[in-house]
Amino acid sequence: MKDTVLDYAAIERELRVFEAEERQKLGLADAEPAHWRDPNPQVFTRAERATTTILLGGLTLAHDRLLTGALAGLGYKLQALDCPDVEALRFGKEFGNRGQCNPTYFTVGNLIKTLTHLRDVEHMPVPEIIRSHVFLTAGACGPCRFGTYVTEYRKALADSGFEGFRVLLFQQQGGLKQATGDASGLEINARFFRAAVRATMAGDCLNLAGYRIRPYEVTPGDTDAALEDCKTDLCDTMKRRGSVLAALRRCRRRLDQVAVDRLRPKPKVSIIGEFWAMTTEGDGNHRLQRFLEAEGAEVDIQPVVTWILYNIWEHQHDTRRRFLLRGEDAGTAGLQGKDGRTKLALLWAAEKAVRATFGLFTRTIGLEDYHLPDMDEVATISHQYYDNHLRGGEGHMEVGKLIQSVERRKAHMVISVKPFGCMPSSGVSDGVQSLITARYPEAIFTAIETTGDGEVNVQSRIQMDLFKARKRADEEFRAAVAKTGLDVSTLAARMGARRRALHYPQHVVAGTAANQVLEIAGG
Numbered sequence: 409m410k411d412t413v414l415d416y417a418a419i420e421r422e423l424r425v426f427e428a429e430e431r432q433k434l435g436l437a438d439a440e441p442a443h444w445r446d447p448n449p450q451v452f453t454r455a456e457r458a459t460t461t462i463l464l465g466g467l468t469l470a471h472d473r474l475l476t477g478a479l480a481g482l483g484y485k486l487q488a489l490d491c492p493d494v495e496a497l498r499f500g501k502e503f504g505n506r507g508q509c510n511p512t513y514f515t516v517g518n519l520i521k522t523l524t525h526l527r528d529v530e531h532m533p534v535p536e537i538i539r540s541h542v543f544l545t546a547g548a549c550g551p552c553r554f555g556t557y558v559t560e561y562r563k564a565l566a567d568s569g570f571e572g573f574r575v576l577l578f579q580q581q582g583g584l585k586q587a588t589g590d591a592s593g594l595e596i597n598a599r600f601f602r603a604a605v606r607a608t609m610a611g612d613c614l615n616l617a618g619y620r621i622r623p624y625e626v627t628p629g630d631t632d633a634a635l636e637d638c639k640t641d642l643c644d645t646m647k648r649r650g651s652v653l654a655a656l657r658r659c660r661r662r663l664d665q666v667a668v669d670r671l672r673p674k675p676k677v678s679i680i681g682e683f684w685a686m687t688t689e690g691d692g693n694h695r696l697q698r699f700l701e702a703e704g705a706e707v708d709i710q711p712v713v714t715w716i717l718y719n720i721w722e723h724q725h726d727t728r729r730r731f732l733l734r735g736e737d738a739g740t741a742g743l744q745g746k747d748g749r750t751k752l753a754l755l756w757a758a759e760k761a762v763r764a765t766f767g768l769f770t771r772t773i774g775l776e777d778y779h780l781p782d783m784d785e786v787a788t789i790s791h792q793y794y795d796n797h798l799r800g801g802e803g804h805m806e807v808g809k810l811i812q813s814v815e816r817r818k819a820h821m822v823i824s825v826k827p828f829g830c831m832p833s834s835g836v837s838d839g840v841q842s843l844i845t846a847r848y849p850e851a852i853f854t855a856i857e858t859t860g861d862g863e864v865n866v867q868s869r870i871q872m873d874l875f876k877a878r879k880r881a882d883e884e885f886r887a888a889v890a891k892t893g894l895d896v897s898t899l900a901a902r903m904g905a906r907r908r909a910l911h912y913p914q915h916v917v918a919g920t921a922a923n924q925v926l927e928i929a930g931g
């Protein structure tokens with residue numbers, strides 16, 4: 409057969425002619441491409457504060473609600489966005505740039521969905537929407553797309569008809585020295601930080617309590633009703649700047665009213681993965697937490713405070729490394745001519761303050777046997793598999809969490825949630841975690857990818873592994889009961905004060921029911 413020799417230059421010429429003809433036909437021959445420039449509108453003055461609604465969202469429902477209460481207590485007018493759903497994703501896909509990660513589409517789309525509702529359903533004129541609303545969001549610098557979110561917001565806002573809408577950025581690693589346009593409108597100072605951190609921690613406490621109690625509630629819906637009362641109480645307390653500790657004590661009493669039966673063995677499933685995807689409670693992860701509970705599992709969630717500790721750890725680690733370059737590192741964070749020990753001392757104090765405050769909150773609300781991770785230990789055990797210098801997403805944390813979960817029997821099963829299009833999470837959950845599961849073959853590990861569609865596929869994969877986890881939880885429970893030499897009804901009769909909803913048996917094995925049995929038998 410005769411070889412065909414392609415004349416690439418001729419093909420290129422032909423394509424250029426074709427393009428020129430098509431441009432001519434479409435009237436684009438002389439059109440200059442209109443590049444979009446981000447005007448970055450941010451002016452928000454103190455005089456506008458009383459008449460401007462700050463929209464916020466992006467964490468769990470409890471966090472978003474408590475944050476609105478806490479910041480309202482500082483004199484701001486706030487509105488939490490709804491939990492992002494498929495409709496938000498649709499807006500995000502319509503107006504967002506191509507090739508973004510899934511959380512970007514959901515969060516960008518959720519804002520546009522809200523503004524579109526104001527315009528099309530409440531018939532608020534667009535100039536009025538722009539005048540009377542701003543959006544407050546977290547940002548970060550780093551290798552993942554989180555750093556570009558804010559520009560994506562503004563581009564999508566312009567394309568959806570809200571050009572000029574103000575997006576205020578709160579840098580999660582920026583500390584107190586933050587630029588938010590005209591700083592007198594939104595003052596990110598010590599009061600702001602304190603209020604935001606306390607609301608975040610209180611939200612964590614409510615979520616942790618809820619996920620511990622709900623799987624064992626005797627009457628379906630009791631836990632959610634109690635949580636709703638607690639959210640209202642905490643939110644009102646923060647609005648009037650009352651005592652959060654007193655409100656947490658009231659929450660404790662309210663939550664303890666829920667009747668529970670903790671002698672029902674359930675597989676404990678730890679959810680780890682990309683921060684937003686594992687935290688959201690809506691379509692962004694196919695309502696994973698509620699799905700698992702409906703399938704009979706107890707869900708082990710990651711509190712947001714862990715993320716704060718990871719951010720502190722990053723600064724500590726980087727500062728220690730920069731000591732080695734003190735003679736030459738003149739960069740912004742460099743230590744040339746500076747005393748890095750002061751920075752390390754401040755970070756040490758910040759970590760201690762976060763741990764102490766969270767400990768106080770968890771004790772006050774009655775969360776028993778809850779421990780925050782040692783971030784140095786997490787870094788050490790994961791470093792050989794995923795270098796501590798690799799950042800973006802959860803960094804090495806996801807790897808360390810899986811190892812600890814298996815080695816310490818913290819859960820029967822671990823699900824890693826990876827959003828479609830996430831660069832850092834793809835490398836970890838598809839790549840590195842395969843090595844971890846090869847080293848720990850006893851691990852039941854399921855990596856799922858969330859795209860906004862394909863819910864049935866995700867759920868069916870989880871169900872397959874959940875079957876194994878359920879079996880493991882049952883065996884563990886039977887072994888614990890056999891060890892006591894008693895039957896379940898005798899053990900139930902000996903529950904005593906452990907019957908309280910917020911009581912949590914001391915951790916020995918993964919399953920709560922098995923731990924409860926071992927605790928009763930231990931006296």
Ligand code: SF4
Nearest residue numbers: 509552553554801830
């Ligand atoms: S970690 Fe992944 S999903 Fe999250 S913002 Fe970065 S790239 Fe997107």
